[in-house]
Amino acid sequence: MFITFDGIDGAGKSTQVIRLVNALQEAGNQVVSLRDPGSTMTGEAIRGLLLDSDLHMHRRSEALLYMAARCQLVEERIRPALADNQIVVCDRFLLANVVYQSVGGGESAEKLWRLGELATGGLRPDLTLLLDLPAERAFERIDRPADRMESRGLQYMKNVRAGFLAQVAAAGSEYVIVDADQHVEGIYEQVYGAVDSWMDRHSGHLKRLGRGNS
Secondary structure (H helix, E strand, O other): OEEEEEOOOOOOHHHHHHHHHHHHHHOOOOEEEEEOOOOOHHHHHHHHHHHOOOOOOOHHHHHHHHHHHHHHHHHHHHHHHHHOOOEEEEEOOHHHHHHHHHOOOOOOHHHHHHHHHHHHOOOOOOEEEEEEOOHHHHHHHOOOOOOOOHHHOHHHHHHHHHHHHHHHHHOOOEEEEEEOOOOHHHHHHHHHHHHHHHHHHHOOOOOOOOOOOO
């Protein structure tokens, strides 16, 4: 099973990834937790260029670097884990690339989806969890220096949120929009319910979630 989390920065993805991974492991599953871009030596180097540098880049350059990092992630980490019947939980995937590089006069979403097919070899998530949050609330939650994407301002992030809602249906086999404008426990209840429902319908060898201490 391949699960991805997405949404604008500040929506709480990292917290929910950790909680879900813990719950899946407590249920007896083997789980690999990843982030995109990143989780490989190549991907982490590219991540530094994309998010933590002051380099000026054309949107197309950004998109291609994200795709390169994702290609390495898919071939080095995701496909081997899935082949070994492990659950993969990834913080962001192709959907984010399409949205962030297409809003505000960037490349067309359709072109980026096609490029993504090449980068991922056609791999798409089984379940995409979109944590949806108004941009104003997201900026209130971010308590660190803004990265290159966040520094583009509030209107850009509003456009990004709209882009996620418009493009999520193309992200993979199934998706669930989670209301992230609530307490962390309420968000997790929706995440838990979405994953448990998917596993009930498709689980096969996977062990369904137990409440445990997660």
